[in-house]
């Protein structure tokens with residue numbers, strides 16, 4: 001008899017163009033989990049609207065992200081790929097879980113502090129973001145969550161919310177475990193200092209054309225101590241060298257390491273070699289994306305089928321949760 005695969009959930013925001021940080025830190029790893037797990041991968045549009053955004057763009061961003069995810073190898077035949085707002089039970093469960101979530105825990109979340117610091121007026125959604133994240137995962141009774149290091153704190157809060165809810169209403173939710181993958185390390189942006197981030201304008205978009213890649217990589221910050229071409233550089237503090245580690249053959253990377261340390265190669269040449277390797281490595285993803293982008297109707301159908309499957313599971317969870325919380329059955 002075949003055993004049920006353990007379930008995982010992970011999400012990505014349609015807050016801008018998918019970038020190589022998303023790809024290396026998350027999506028490439030998600031693809032590697034398709035055989036082992038019953039994977040739910042979600043385009044979390046409700047999360048993306050917690051920061052300023054253009055409503056006229058959102059639908060297209062969702063579609064573009066779906067294209068990027070599928071082009072990266074998320075095969076919708078082997079996972080449930082869907083859009084968060086197409087499954088209204090996410091928002092319902094968030095409310096229900098909010099009743100057992102301590103305010104102090106939300107206020108001490110690093111991401112909340114970072115994001116709210118830059119805003120004149122802080123909306124409640126930014127504060128309750130981790131409760132929605134807990135609802136996303138618990139709605140599918142997710143046992144594992146592939147997350148980047150940056151999301152570890154939120155996942156710990158999800159576990160705490162599950163524990164509190166179970167203690168109050170009876171054991172039901174699993175406490176999801178992080179699946180922090182060795183390759184899931186933080187990728188730095190073109191500034192070489194902060195996390196590559198859609199909202200920070202420091203990204204290398206996954207689907208950029210080779211000439212755009214080259215222009216972007218040219219702006220990347222390298223070893224700040226290396227001022228002139230004949231200064232020896234330190235590759236270990238250089239983000240361009242770190243990116244070579246992901247996209248260049250290891251022999252070439254070893255070569256560049258020595259050439260940089262001995263001033264045998266300048267930063268411009270080093271960047272051009274990275275651009276060529278990046279463009280080559282991402283060519284198959286770009287080609288698949290181009291094909292998919294020409295069939296928006298098909299992409300919409302795939303997302304609708306994913307939402308239908310997700311909704312089936314979500315409805316069962318909500319029924320059980322409502323029952324245990326004394327709210328009775330949902331209206332048909």
Ligand code: AQP
Pocket residue numbers: 011012013014015016021022023024025026027146147148149150151184185186187188189195196197198199200
């Ligand atoms: N720079 C990164 N390095 C490694 N992993 C990253 N991820 C994002 N940036 C990096 C991982 O990608 C997944 C989806 O992320 P998200 O879109 O939900 O939100 P995020 O982490 O906040 O990504 P951004 O680009 O920084 O978006 P904005 O600017 O909208 O906040 C996650 O698993 C994340 O770890």
